Amino acid sequence: MDIIYIAxxxxxxxxxxxxxxxxxxxxxxxxxxFACRKANIKLDECAHALLPFRSGTRHIxxxxxxxxxxxxNEYGKEKxxxxxxxxxxxxxxxxxxxxxxxxxxxxxxxxxxxVNFIPNKGFDLTQFSFDYLKRETEYLLNxxxxxxxxxxxxxxxxPPKVRVVNASDYEKLCKQDFFYSFENALFHILNSLKHLGxxxxxxxxxxxxxxxxxxxxxxxxxxxxxxxxxxxxxxVGDIKYEGKLPSYELALRLVAGQYTGLGRNQRFGLGxxxxxxxxxxRSIYMPTNTRx
Numbered sequence: 001m002d003i004i005y006i007a008x009x010x011x012x013x014x015x016x017x018x019x020x021x022x023x024x025x026x027x028x029x030x031x032x033x034f035a036c037r038k039a040n041i042k043l044d045e046c047a048h049a050l051l052p053f054r055s056g057t058r059h060i061x062x063x064x065x066x067x068x069x070x071x072x073n074e075y076g077k078e079k080x081x082x083x084x085x086x087x088x089x090x091x092x093x094x095x096x097x098x099x100x101x102x103x104x105x106x107x108x109x110x111x112x113x114x115v116n117f118i119p120n121k122g123f124d125l126t127q128f129s130f131d132y133l134k135r136e137t138e139y140l141l142n143x144x145x146x147x148x149x150x151x152x153x154x155x156x157x158x159p160p161k162v163r164v165v166n167a168s169d170y171e172k173l174c175k176q177d178f179f180y181s182f183e184n185a186l187f188h189i190l191n192s193l194k195h196l197g198x199x200x201x202x203x204x205x206x207x208x209x210x211x212x213x214x215x216x217x218x219x220x221x222x223x224x225x226x227x228x229x230x231x232x233x234x235x236v237g238d239i240k241y242e243g244k245l246p247s248y249e250l251a252l253r254l255v256a257g258q259y260t261g262l263g264r265n266q267r268f269g270l271g272x273x274x275x276x277x278x279x280x281x282r283s284i285y286m287p288t289n290t291r292x
């Protein structure tokens with residue numbers, strides 16, 4: 001597994017924000033990129049992904065809290081104090097900036113505790129590891145059915161043997177019917193999860209994977225901003241599987257993928273899913289569905 005620290009930035013709204021897209025990842029991405037520029041660092045070198053906990057077009061009201069998750073590498077953990085400092089004075093163009101949002105705390109998501117800045121050390125964050133996921137994994141392993149809820153758009157490239165050579169970027173992506181039409185779709189998901197290392201699997205386990213029994217998915221387009229109307233579409237919705245996962249390793253990987261995501265454009269908040277059946281044993285806090 002890659003080195004990952006999960007830092008949640010807690011913002012409070014200083015004014016009402018009315019103009020909102022369905023998904024807020026692009027807005028936060030622009031905010032952070034401006035802040036990184038002030039701090040003389042690059043977001044792509046610091047963060048594997050970001051995940052806003054709020055979505056939907058409902059207005060943001062004064063005093064409302066917005067939580068933004070960052071998946072940081074070692075360099076990102078080191079530079080996080082500089083990024084946070086720059087966030088306080090980043091008021092460039094865009095609805096999300098220091099005039100509309102104030103950073104109030106940094107939360108170590110792995111242990112769900114507010115962390116303070118320590119001189120000469122920065123933020124003392126806990127490294128994410130499989131050790132924190134044992135309870136969730138054992139619970140999932142015993143389930144006869146489970147659901148993958150893609151609550152941010154999934155931009156997952158098709159498997160190499162299915163992908164058409166010289167096709168457009170759009171045609172190279174899995175569409176909403178992929179989970180029904182491709183026999184080994186769940187294996188492709190397991191094999192595509194980010195930052196978890198290579199998938200070690202017995203080939204016989206592929207035939208034992210749970211099967212899709214219900215698929216309620218659609219294609220959603222995400223626009224970067226008002227001025228840059230570049231669509232970043234992906235799959236959202238629920239996929240229900242029946243059958244037990246054949247090994248602890250595969251269950252562990254599927255649990256961990258909730259926190260690391262998969263697919264393209266993760267620095268725009270895309271490619272995250274939850275397994276709703278695990279809420280009662282969840283190890284690391286995840287956003288609730290708030291789209292309105």
